[in-house]
Amino acid sequence: MKFDENRRDFLKKSIGAGLSLYGITQFSLPILGTAEAKSTKPSVVIARDEKVIDKRFQIDPAVVRKMLDDSVIKLTGTKKAVDAWRELFRSDDIVGIKVNTLSGRRMSSSLEIVYAIVEGLKSAGVKEKNIIIWDKSDRDLESAGFQLNRKANNDPRCYGTIPPIGYEKDIKMLGSIASRLSRIVSHCTAFVNVPVLKHHTMAGVTLSLKNWFGAINNPNKYHFDTSVEKKMVAGCNYIPDVNSLLFSSSGLDKKQPLIVCDALMAQYDMGPGYNPRRTWIYGGLMVARDPVALDRIGLEIIENKRREAGFDSLMGTDIQPDYISIAADNFHDLGIDKRDDIKLINAGNLEPELL
Amino acid sequence: MNINRRDFIKGLVGAGCAGLLTGIDLSKASAQYFTRSGNPAAPTSDDEHVFFVKEAMFYEDMGQKEVRCKLCPKECEVGDRERGWCGVRENRDGVYYTLVYGNPCSAYPDPIEKKPFFHFMPGTWAFSIATAGCNLNCKFCQNWEISQSRPEETKNFQLPPADIVATAKDNNCKSIAYTYTEPTVFYEYMLDTSKQARKAGLKSAVISAGYINPEPLEMLCENVDAVKIDLKSLRNKFYNDVCEGELQPVLDTLKILRDSGVWYEIVYLVVPTLNDSEQELKDTAKWVYENLGPDVPLHFSRFYPMYQLRNLPPTDPKKLTDTRKMAMDIGLNYVYIGNVAGDEGESTYCPICGELVIKRVRYFIRQNDLVDGRCKYCGEEISGIWN
Numbered sequence: 062m063k064f065d066e067n068r069r070d071f072l073k074k075s076i077g078a079g080l081s082l083y084g085i086t087q088f089s090l091p092i093l094g095t096a097e098a099k100s101t102k103p104s105v106v107i108a109r110d111e112k113v114i115d116k117r118f119q120i121d122p123a124v125v126r127k128m129l130d131d132s133v134i135k136l137t138g139t140k141k142a143v144d145a146w147r148e149l150f151r152s153d154d155i156v157g158i159k160v161n162t163l164s165g166r167r168m169s170s171s172l173e174i175v176y177a178i179v180e181g182l183k184s185a186g187v188k189e190k191n192i193i194i195w196d197k198s199d200r201d202l203e204s205a206g207f208q209l210n211r212k213a214n215n216d217p218r219c220y221g222t223i224p225p226i227g228y229e230k231d232i233k234m235l236g237s238i239a240s241r242l243s244r245i246v247s248h249c250t251a252f253v254n255v256p257v258l259k260h261h262t263m264a265g266v267t268l269s270l271k272n273w274f275g276a277i278n279n280p281n282k283y284h285f286d287t288s289v290e291k292k293m294v295a296g297c298n299y300i301p302d303v304n305s306l307l308f309s310s311s312g313l314d315k316k317q318p319l320i321v322c323d324a325l326m327a328q329y330d331m332g333p334g335y336n337p338r339r340t341w342i343y344g345g346l347m348v349a350r351d352p353v354a355l356d357r358i359g360l361e362i363i364e365n366k367r368r369e370a371g372f373d374s375l376m377g378t379d380i381q382p383d384y385i386s387i388a389a390d391n392f393h394d395l396g397i398d399k400r401d402d403i404k405l406i407n408a409g410n411l412e413p414e415l416l
Numbered sequence: 417m418n419i420n421r422r423d424f425i426k427g428l429v430g431a432g433c434a435g436l437l438t439g440i441d442l443s444k445a446s447a448q449y450f451t452r453s454g455n456p457a458a459p460t461s462d463d464e465h466v467f468f469v470k471e472a473m474f475y476e477d478m479g480q481k482e483v484r485c486k487l488c489p490k491e492c493e494v495g496d497r498e499r500g501w502c503g504v505r506e507n508r509d510g511v512y513y514t515l516v517y518g519n520p521c522s523a524y525p526d527p528i529e530k531k532p533f534f535h536f537m538p539g540t541w542a543f544s545i546a547t548a549g550c551n552l553n554c555k556f557c558q559n560w561e562i563s564q565s566r567p568e569e570t571k572n573f574q575l576p577p578a579d580i581v582a583t584a585k586d587n588n589c590k591s592i593a594y595t596y597t598e599p600t601v602f603y604e605y606m607l608d609t610s611k612q613a614r615k616a617g618l619k620s621a622v623i624s625a626g627y628i629n630p631e632p633l634e635m636l637c638e639n640v641d642a643v644k645i646d647l648k649s650l651r652n653k654f655y656n657d658v659c660e661g662e663l664q665p666v667l668d669t670l671k672i673l674r675d676s677g678v679w680y681e682i683v684y685l686v687v688p689t690l691n692d693s694e695q696e697l698k699d700t701a702k703w704v705y706e707n708l709g710p711d712v713p714l715h716f717s718r719f720y721p722m723y724q725l726r727n728l729p730p731t732d733p734k735k736l737t738d739t740r741k742m743a744m745d746i747g748l749n750y751v752y753i754g755n756v757a758g759d760e761g762e763s764t765y766c767p768i769c770g771e772l773v774i775k776r777v778r779y780f781i782r783q784n785d786l787v788d789g790r791c792k793y794c795g796e797e798i799s800g801i802w803n
Binding site for chain 2: 331
């Protein structure tokens with residue numbers, strides 16, 4: 062099925078119409094542990110398909126859905142998509158889908174991917190009203206094509222922290238971070254993190270770890286370290302600390318999200334704002350539970366593309382993304398960053414070339 | 417809501433409302449846009465929270481839609497659709513905007529002594545305004561709920577400079593104070609308001625950490641009458657670790673103020689274990705004496721647990737008393753104690769005859785024995801702006 066509607070209309074018609082096409086309402090058992098959890102190596106699943114996005118950037122939602130289902134099957138080691146989604150989410154979860162919408166329609170989380178995630182959650186028995194598509198602000202969501210919905214009806218909700226949800230009154234502190242958290246974070250019991258595969262002029266790359274800057278009230282305070290010769294966020298503890306604040310036992314101890322990285326179109330330079338001269342069609346999804354492993358692989362893909370395009374490596378620059386390995390240290394313990402310890406799984410019909 | 421803004425503020429003040437006005441949304445009027453080119457900035461839904469979007473002063477184009485802010489020493493390099501460290505200045509397509517012009521989140525008449533200014537128009541009221549945002553992040557900040565927020569997190573008034581001036585006059589205020597958060601981040605608003613205030617016969621007083629670049633500071637000094645600087649420490653490490661700034665730009669600011677002719681006073685908050693060593697306090701008093709002279713009022717204030725430093729005890733009042741004595745022994749003429757109500761260190765004494773010339777209790781004047789700015793007992797001139 063070709064998809065040629067504009068994004069706003071798409072969401073209005075699909076999510077707004079009830080999202081019942083693939084929906085199977087079922088209830089899940091408590092999580093028993095994933096196949097990945099039983100393995101010593103974290104898995105990063107890459108699904109690529111040449112038909113998922115065309116040269117006019119039109120995305121086929123049916124292909125996206127298949128790529129996603131195939132990916133979660135591989136990730137969990139189950140045989141059917143519904144079993145995979147049930148293993149990942151409980152039917153009574155309140156699931157926050159944290160999208161990345163800073164960069165307008167072209168370089169934000171794709172509606173089609175979010176739509177497929179919603180269908181997957183529904184197949185696990187999660188009720189539509191307990192699904193919240195969210196980011197920092199209404200403004201960013203709308204500029205990326207999302208249709209806001211604040212009502213507890215039969216559609217997923219969709220809104221920003223501001224306005225009017227806001228942040229918790231008290232600050233939370235961990236490591237270098239002192240922030241107020243989005244009240245959406247406090248409200249949700251589980252998350253799907255939907256970053257976009259792209260470069261960042263201060264962090265090197267912005268993937269799953271960096272995406273959580275959209276959950277705190279003061280990300281502007283954490284883009285460079287003023288106390289250490291203006292060291293960029295790429296080399297600081299800020300990003301790992303925000304993640305620990307949310308997901309470690311010393312922080313809020315929220316369940317580690319499922320990560321679905323939008324790599325349909327990716328950007329290898331001059332991010333995070335959209336720059337059409339620095340983007341390329343990768344035609345992929347990256348799916349994982351380990352944010353460090355996913356970011357390590359995502360960095361490799363961007364580095365390979367930079368090399369191909371004749372750009373310098375990020376390594377050795379002041380935006381070398383050291384925060385990925387910092388996230389893997391004993392203090393943060395957010396995942397595995399050693400390349401050899403990461404299991405790369407192909408779930409697409411193209412080779413998962415890291416280019 | 418069609419409430420006349422001046423009447424609103426006047427009515428609120430007249431009703432004896434206590435505390436800051438930090439949560440009253442007066443209007444949902446559409447934002448007005450001001451750019452140098454005359455082309456409007458693209459409005460966004462976030463602009464529901466701000467009433468004016470004005471192109472910033474003091475920034476440079478870096479190309480590729482990136483800008484470098486030149487307002488404060490952080491000199492943030494800001495990509496398209498990103499904000500500076502202060503959180504109130506935003507790059508939109510390579511043009512840098514302030515989002516807090518005419519959008520204070522706090523507006524209230526205060527005694528000028530609350531700032532504190534002890535040598536500037538004592539016993540008068542200052543119409544005091546603040547917007548969201550700060551270019552530092554002091555772990556002891558008393559107003560962190562607004563200083564560490566972005567304008568969309570606060571509820572804001574729609575008060576352009578002319579309305580501030582008119583409201584101040586309506587409430588019998590003799591000055592306008594730019595305070596509570598860090599006025600450097602609402603520089604354009606402060607500058608325009610101070611110009612209009614001067615034309616209307618009102619003075620302007622800036623309450624700042626002094627973390628500002630020389631060029632904007634010098635322009636500001638031409639338009640304001642008094643500046644209070646929070647000198648956080650005389651150690652760069654303290655600025656790094658506790659405030660996320662640097663010491664040297666603040667010292668540079670004090671020297672610029674010294675040479676500018678603007679009245680200025682200094683506050684040093686004494687934080688137990690972090691900046692209260694005898695040596696550091698002595699170094700501070702000596703630096704002030706040697707670089708700024710004996711007549712600059714220096715206030716040593718009591719710390720109370722707040723924000724990220726809730727684990728520390730309040731400053732021992734005896735520590736403040738001892739520090740005051742030490743600073744006066746070094747040669748400073750006007751050394752005060754802050755946040756200890758009723759302490760003798762709240763009052764002004766003639767440096768020549770030692771007589772009490774202004775007795776204060778907390779923010780209020782109980783006795784004023786100055787005559788035309790001179791001690792009525794010995795005739796010594798007391799530094800300050802008294803009328």
